[in-house]
Amino acid sequence: MRSPHRTTPAPRRLLAAALAARTGDETAGPALLLLGYAGAEAGHGSAATASALLAAGTAAAALGGPVLGALLDRAPRPGRLLAACLGLCATGLVSVLLAFGRVAFPLTLLLALATGAFAPALAGGWTAQLATHARPGRLHRIQALDAMTYSAASLLGPALAGLLGRPAGPAPAVLAAAALILLAVPAARSLPARDGAPAGPLTVRALARDLVRGFAGLVRSMPLARATAGSTLSCLGQGMFVTCVPLLGARLLGGPGDGALLLGCTALAALGAGAVLARLRRPPRPDTVLWVAPLVLAGAFAMAVAATAAHRPGLLVAAAVLVGAAEGPQLTALFAVRHREAPEGLRAQVFTTGASVKITAFALGAALAGPLLTRSAGGALLAAGAVQLLAALAHAALSRAPVRRWRPAGTSCVRGPARG
Structure with missing residues (x-):
């Protein structure tokens, strides 16, 4: 065979x-x-x-x-x-x-x-x-x-x-x-x-029923709900930060276009963190990473505020690197929880619906940062940091709720990097 x-x-x-x-x-x-x-x-x-x-x-x-x-x-x-x-x-x-x-x-x-x-x-x-x-x-x-x-x-x-x-x-x-x-x-x-795809014709009622089950799948599993809530709030804060980048580039690096260099530093740091994580034999538990990463992001945004106040471009670049170092492991941990917790028949819905929620949160964060930037770049960054703290608090609050998992039989082999 x-x-x-x-x-x-x-x-x-x-x-x-x-x-x-x-x-x-x-x-x-x-x-x-x-x-x-x-x-x-x-x-x-x-x-x-x-x-x-x-x-x-x-x-x-x-x-x-x-x-x-x-x-x-x-x-x-x-x-x-x-x-x-x-x-x-x-x-x-x-x-x-x-x-x-x-x-x-x-x-x-x-x-x-x-x-x-x-x-x-x-x-x-x-x-x-x-x-x-x-x-x-x-x-x-x-x-x-x-x-x-x-x-x-x-x-x-x-x-x-x-x-x-x-x-x-x-x-x-x-x-x-x-x-x-x-x-x-x-x-x-x-x-x-x-193997074992859902039988029956595709109708509007069947599709609506599947959509309801997909959204329910994000809620019925407490680890999934916790990961979705925390990562969505964190993505909202990241959208606020990205909106601040052109103005930060203009003030500290020479021009709005130079702000793209900050995003490049963030992406490179995320790549480096991902490469290190991929080589670890005993990686950190994804549920732990998901509440630690927003705290690191809040600290990075606070560094960006300090860099703006003191007009220190080097500190701003360090803040951008720290953002990437947190975002890379955060995304890996989110994938691990989704792979581990998603019911087999709803796996694609869990991933695409979760991605859609994060896209919406990112766009909302970008929209909220606009009015704040007209008053103060530091205020917008502090607001982004506050949202990251809220993401960590949401994760902690949901961690106290009873753990519910919605996993069909036969999927215990797909548990991601979680130990135990």
Whole structure:
């Protein structure tokens, strides 16, 4: 009898495809902004239309995640559905490029909305599949490497968009984003059929029932609810910090564009922390990391306040590095808890719905930081730090609740890096 590990794609291939798709996704956001600003210079757009394009994709991702997760959990061949979502996402990006400035902007905005609805396939859709294609003894390493693909993509994507968009306009950046996403399609299609997929036709009632079960899955398991609440609040604070970065760059580093260097430092630190975590034989318990990381982030934001008050660029860079050192392990720990606690029939929903909630929180944090920045950058950073403390408190409060796990029989082998 053939080993199931020989009939499934190698984890390295899945991780490489995930890196390509996520780099494409991280390239797409800045590329759409460049497209909007280029339209403003050509007389058929404005800064408002640029931000509207990006906001449309973000909002659609928040709404599309739960539905996509429910469909992936029902699909007998999830790889084919995942590949179709990747193809539609890439096609949507090219459609937005072709439509912008040639058709009415509301129609272009609808295309951006439709494209963003498939974006969760690049995040939770991939991560949900990894647990079933890794040996239990190597699951922790795969989770850490998966988290590193997010950090690497957040570093490479904006840089690629800037390099391609500066000499030739936004079109090459948009096309490069679409091409990178398409590179992941073959690996997605190679995913094997699922054993024991839900039977019965796909109806509106069945889909609604699956969505209710998916949201309930995040609540009925106390470890999942605790991880979701803490990481969502933490992501809200991270959105506030990212919004502060251009102003911090202008005040301490020479210009708003130099703020991107801070995000580069953050991404590099997250990569380094992920690499160290992947090599540990006895990694820290993910539940512990999830309440320690917000405390470290709060300290990093306080360092950024001190750097702004004292006008010390070196301290600001150190704060950005500390942010990445906390964010990398935090994401790895979140994946570990989801893999460990998610019911087998709801795994994709848990990942895509959780990703959608975090996207919404990040966007809300960015929106809240705007008015605060008009008054004080230090005040906005302190507010971001306060949100991180609230995330740690929420995790601690839910830790006192009775532990409930919703795990079907036969899944005890997939427990992530938790010991005991």
